Every structure is written in C-alpha cells, then in structure tokens.
Amino acid sequence: MNLNLRNAVIHNVSGNTQDELRDTIVDAIQNGEEKMLPGLGVLFEVIWKNASDQEKNEMLQTLETGLK
Template sequence: MSLNLRNAIIHNVSGNSQDELKATIVDAIQNGEEKMLPGLGVLFEVIWQNSSDQDKTEMLQTLETGLK
C-alpha cells in the first residue's frame, strides 16, 4: 500500500479554521516530537507556494534572524 504523506497531511487539515491551524502548529512545536516535522514542513510548503515574493523575503529575513 502506497501512502502519500504530503496528501494525507493536507487532507487532515483541509477546511480547518485559522484557530484550528494555529492550534495544530503550536501543538506540533510545543511537543517537539520529530514525527511532527514532516507535517510542519508540508504546512510551510503550502504557505511558501501561496506567498508573494515580498512575503517570501519577509519569511527569509525572519528565518535568518531567528537562526542567528
């Protein structure tokens, strides 16, 4: 049986409200479990793909600052 993890994650959160999405993200970060990283990666991929160039630049600046 072939499982597409990306599609499964998107399916699980599709239709969620902003509050539900925020709770999912906060929970994943607070738990700090490695198994949550793919889900956060998929959510970031969706954000990236749906962001303007200006938004992407701001995200990269925030990331760069956070990694210093």
C-alpha cells in the first residue's frame, strides 16, 4: 500500500476550525503516542511554509528556549 502521509494528514484536518485544530494538537501531545509525531510534523511544516520571516524567527526563539 502506497500512503502519502502528508496528504493523508492534510486531508484529515482540511476545513477544521481553529478549535478543532487546537484539539487535534493538544490531544496528540497529551497522548504522547509516538505514532502521532509524524502528523504533528506535517502540521508544523504547514505552519512553517505559511509563516513570515519574523514568525519563523519567533518560532525558532521559542524552540531554542524550550530546549534549554
């Protein structure tokens, strides 16, 4: 079976409201299941591709601080 993970994740959340997207993200993080990590990665990729340079810098600062 040939499954394109990116397309599947995007298809599953396309059209979701902000509240639904938040619930998806929070649920994936709280469950702590390894199988949810690729989906979160796809969502982060969408965020990154649609972020301005300033927003990217803010995300990188947040990430750097969170990893200290």
